[in-house]
Amino acid sequence: MGGVVATAAITSSSEVVRTPAELRRAKILGIVYLVLGAFVLFVFAFGVEAGSTASFGLSRPTDTFEVPAAEVPARAFTIVIAVLFGFLGAVQLVRGFGDKANLVLGGVLFLFVLAFLTWAAAGKSFSMVGMLQATLVQAVPIALGAMAGILCERVAVINIAIEGQLLTGAFVGVIVGSATNLWIGLLAAVVSGIVLGWVLAVLAVRYLVDQIIIGVFINIFALGMTSFLTSRILVEIPDLNNSQRALPIKIPLLGDIPIIGPVLFNNNLFVYVMVVLAVFLQWALFRTRWGLRARAVGEKPRAADTVGINVFRTRYLNVMLGGAVAGFGGAFFTLGSAGRFDENITVGLGFIGLAAMIFGRYMPVGALAAALVFGFADSLQGKLAILQTPIPSEFLLMAPYVATIIVVAGLVGRSRTPAADGEPYIKQ
Amino acid sequence: MTVDSTDVDVAPDDDPGSSPEPSLLEEVAGTRSGLMEALVVPVLAVFTALVVGALVLVFTDPDLWEIFGTGEWFTQSWDSISGAYSALFRGSFGSTRAISETLVAASPVILAGLSVAVGFRAGLFNIGGEGQVTIGGMTAIMIGIKLTAVPFPLLALLALIGGIVGGAVWGGIAGLLKARTGAHEVITTIMLNFVAAFLTLWLLKTDFFRVPDRQDPVTQSIDEGAQLPRLLTFIDPQLRVHAGIIVALLAAVFVWWLLFRSTIGYQFRAVGHNPDAARYGGMRVAWLYVAVMGVAGGLAGLAGADTVQGVLYRGTPGFSGNIGFDAIGLALLGRSHPAGVVLAGILFGALRAGGREIQASEFIPIDLVSIIQALVIVFIAAPALIRGLYRLRPSDEGPTQLTKGWGA
Numbered sequence: 140m141g142g143v144v145a146t147a148a149i150t151s152s153s154e155v156v157r158t159p160a161e162l163r164r165a166k167i168l169g170i171v172y173l174v175l176g177a178f179v180l181f182v183f184a185f186g187v188e189a190g191s192t193a194s195f196g197l198s199r200p201t202d203t204f205e206v207p208a209a210e211v212p213a214r215a216f217t218i219v220i221a222v223l224f225g226f227l228g229a230v231q232l233v234r235g236f237g238d239k240a241n242l243v244l245g246g247v248l249f250l251f252v253l254a255f256l257t258w259a260a261a262g263k264s265f266s267m268v269g270m271l272q273a274t275l276v277q278a279v280p281i282a283l284g285a286m287a288g289i290l291c292e293r294v295a296v297i298n299i300a301i302e303g304q305l306l307t308g309a310f311v312g313v314i315v316g317s318a319t320n321l322w323i324g325l326l327a328a329v330v331s332g333i334v335l336g337w338v339l340a341v342l343a344v345r346y347l348v349d350q351i352i353i354g355v356f357i358n359i360f361a362l363g364m365t366s367f368l369t370s371r372i373l374v375e376i377p378d379l380n381n382s383q384r385a386l387p388i389k390i391p392l393l394g395d396i397p398i399i400g401p402v403l404f405n406n407n408l409f410v411y412v413m414v415v416l417a418v419f420l421q422w423a424l425f426r427t428r429w430g431l432r433a434r435a436v437g438e439k440p441r442a443a444d445t446v447g448i449n450v451f452r453t454r455y456l457n458v459m460l461g462g463a464v465a466g467f468g469g470a471f472f473t474l475g476s477a478g479r480f481d482e483n484i485t486v487g488l489g490f491i492g493l494a495a496m497i498f499g500r501y502m503p504v505g506a507l508a509a510a511l512v513f514g515f516a517d518s519l520q521g522k523l524a525i526l527q528t529p530i531p532s533e534f535l536l537m538a539p540y541v542a543t544i545i546v547v548a549g550l551v552g553r554s555r556t557p558a559a560d561g562e563p564y565i566k567q
Numbered sequence: 568m569t570v571d572s573t574d575v576d577v578a579p580d581d582d583p584g585s586s587p588e589p590s591l592l593e594e595v596a597g598t599r600s601g602l603m604e605a606l607v608v609p610v611l612a613v614f615t616a617l618v619v620g621a622l623v624l625v626f627t628d629p630d631l632w633e634i635f636g637t638g639e640w641f642t643q644s645w646d647s648i649s650g651a652y653s654a655l656f657r658g659s660f661g662s663t664r665a666i667s668e669t670l671v672a673a674s675p676v677i678l679a680g681l682s683v684a685v686g687f688r689a690g691l692f693n694i695g696g697e698g699q700v701t702i703g704g705m706t707a708i709m710i711g712i713k714l715t716a717v718p719f720p721l722l723a724l725l726a727l728i729g730g731i732v733g734g735a736v737w738g739g740i741a742g743l744l745k746a747r748t749g750a751h752e753v754i755t756t757i758m759l760n761f762v763a764a765f766l767t768l769w770l771l772k773t774d775f776f777r778v779p780d781r782q783d784p785v786t787q788s789i790d791e792g793a794q795l796p797r798l799l800t801f802i803d804p805q806l807r808v809h810a811g812i813i814v815a816l817l818a819a820v821f822v823w824w825l826l827f828r829s830t831i832g833y834q835f836r837a838v839g840h841n842p843d844a845a846r847y848g849g850m851r852v853a854w855l856y857v858a859v860m861g862v863a864g865g866l867a868g869l870a871g872a873d874t875v876q877g878v879l880y881r882g883t884p885g886f887s888g889n890i891g892f893d894a895i896g897l898a899l900l901g902r903s904h905p906a907g908v909v910l911a912g913i914l915f916g917a918l919r920a921g922g923r924e925i926q927a928s929e930f931i932p933i934d935l936v937s938i939i940q941a942l943v944i945v946f947i948a949a950p951a952l953i954r955g956l957y958r959l960r961p962s963d964e965g966p967t968q969l970t971k972g973w974g975a
Binding site: 299342346352355356358362363366370371375376494497536537547548549 | 623627628629692694744747748749750751753754755757758759761765766768769772892895896899931932934935936938940941942944948949951952
């Protein structure tokens with residue numbers, strides 16, 4: 140499969156003129172592929188016992204159709220991947236892949252993970268379906284947080300308060316959800332997000348406060364307030380910390396498809412909303428008048444103002460919409476999983492959301508993809524503990540943050556920020 | 568057109584307050600004139616935060632909800648507030664022991680606050696104090712548990728220097744990334760905070776740091792020779808105040824000298840003032856970013872070493888205790904001036920020490936202190952809120968903007 144991609148890429152890249160920076164990057168990528176290939180060969184391929192197989196479970200006992208587990212001969216499979224990496228690295232160094240470069244990079248990373256899993260699961264069995272579903276669930280708060288960030292940053296308001304908005308949504312959601320029902324709890328979480336979005340907007344747009352400082356303020360305040368109220372109220376009145384939860388909804392027919400069904404179509408509300416919202420926002424930002432105006436405000440507010448777009452109102456609206464999304468995402472921690480709140484339940488996932496936003500290049504669908512990658516890393520470290528690999532889970536937990544630093548530094552790709560990001564607009 | 572920076576005509580004792588354009592100090596704080604003016608907003612900000620904290624206290628007490636609006640409610644609310652705030656005072660300044668605890672809590676936050684202040688002066692937002700504190704603390708622990716052959720004053724000094732170096736390297740990474748690739752320090756330092764946290768979690772479990780025969784993630788205790796000596800044990804052996812407060816004050820003097828009396832500090836402030844002009848003036852702005860983040864990281868790393876060598880004597884998960892985030896509010900409150908940072912640090916130290924007393928004697932969660940600190944941050948950063956609330960003369964200050972975008 141990789142070979143087809145490679146040959147197609149060679150023909151298309153031959154006449155592309157490349158800048159020195161791109162050439163340097165291409166060279167680095169080629170070396171990276173070769174190093175990865177050597178790594179797969181020496182660590183993974185020779186690290187497994189000859190003749191051992193890795194068994195990947197593709198269905199669970201509760202599924203409608205039972206699919207036999209995929210038995211992969213560990214050493215042969217990893218050697219094939221290593222050879223493929225060597226080939227791709229050589230092609231990358233000699234010719235480059237032109238506009239397919241990112242596709243190849245993605246493919247290489249995917250295969251590397253597959254080789255890694257084969258190595259880790261050699262001689263054991265490993266529930267692939269279980270891990271993929273865990274990935275999707277782990278991605279929910281990250282993706283929704285990232286989309287909240289995108290809605291703000293596209294109108295040039297920096298939002299590092301995602302963490303605080305998630306935490307508040309989780310807290311308000313569980314209290315109101317416990318006192319009433321799931322749906323009103325969800326609504327309350329969204330409203331709490333809108334309120335925090337409004338605070339951010341007022342301070343940023345009206346009082347022109349430094350937006351990073353506002354974010355720091357909201358984060359410290361939200362953590363302090365929710366922790367304070369948890370010890371003060373939830374401990375005293377435990378009934379307020381025990382809510383209905385959003386249960387998995389199996390979509391008829393689609394949910395019965397082997398492998399895909401249990402992973403994609405048997406989830407709770409939050410997972411479906413995440414996917415639908417990503418696609419919807421992508422369309423809305425790039426195909427509607429609202430989206431065009433929002434982006435204009437984020438790139439060139441003065442010009443947008445000149446053609447009659449109300450910069451202030453656009454910023455207020457989008458930042459509050461972002462808050463609504465973050466509030467909903469926060470409710471996932473309580474209403475979407477355990478049904479109860481604990482201090483600092485978000486454990487920094489809001490900042491991974493921030494990372495996913497940057498990693499996904501300020502695009503909703505890109506952010507969803509990044510969130511899935513980060514969610515995968517997270518569920519992987521959970522599984523690795525079970526497989527007893529020598530890799531410390533801390534390094535996988537660290538991966539999203541390191542990846543973001545690499546992207547921000549432009550070492551691999553570059554994420555372009557809206558031009559006016561963080562600058563308050565002063566009408567003249 | 569790279570002129571060596573020393574060729575530039577430098578006026579090292581140039582006071583930022585006298586420049587016609589607002590310096591970063593003024594942008595942070597909005598001050599133009601006079602000590603009184605400089606104190607009004609911070610004092611009112613702290614006062615207002617305490618008042619709002621009191622309201623939070625009253626309105627979140629389930630026992631008071633049932634009697635809301637009655638005369639009883641007012642008297643009980645008042646009892647609750649006065650109980651809390653007198654405990655806050657008792658725990659922070661009420662006795663020799665309380666003052667000692669305040670100083671213990673103040674010394675690391677002063678150091679971390681100086682770190683953020685140096686960044687602000689140079690136009691950089693060091694939000695990575697937390698990571699730098701952690702790495703600095705771990706370096707100090709490493710020296711403290713491995714170089715046990717070295718005798719007391721030398722080992723303590725070495726561990727402190729180790730903390731500075733560890734923090735400086737961690738901060739320097741962000742500076743280097745900004746210098747070489749333009750990556751915004753806010754994003755890189757946030758991410759580095761998490762990298763440091765997970766790295767430390769892993770290190771705590773390695774045989775190098777771990778206590779033999781124990782599985783929990785706690786390091787061995789540092790050698791006695793690496794501990795900062797307690798200062799007042801001759802009065803009362805319970806007094807924990809240690810040499811860290813002296814280290815913090817010396818660091819404040821150093822930062823004052825660095826910023827206002829040295830050539831490189833002048834360059835820091837020039838970059839913070841206007842990086843384009845600084846570049847035009849022949850300064851190597853990219854390398855100044857590395858230097859600024861190195862110095863800022865070093866100060867935060869020293870805060871980590873101070874915590875480890877003065878109080879904890881070992882490393883545990885999350886031993887940095889949010890010092891790096893408190894530091895941001897502290898630098899804002901202290902208007903990024905070393906003297907202001909010391910005063911603000913003592914106030915934040917008092918809040919921490921008093922917060923423990925509130926929790927112990929009044930059963931009010933210590934998180935009230937975080938709420939108050941968050942409110943201080945927003946009132947300082949948005950002085951218009953305070954000026955509006957107290958009908959103060961509106962000043963001609965510009966917007967409080969430190970950061971400009973964060974992408975390319």
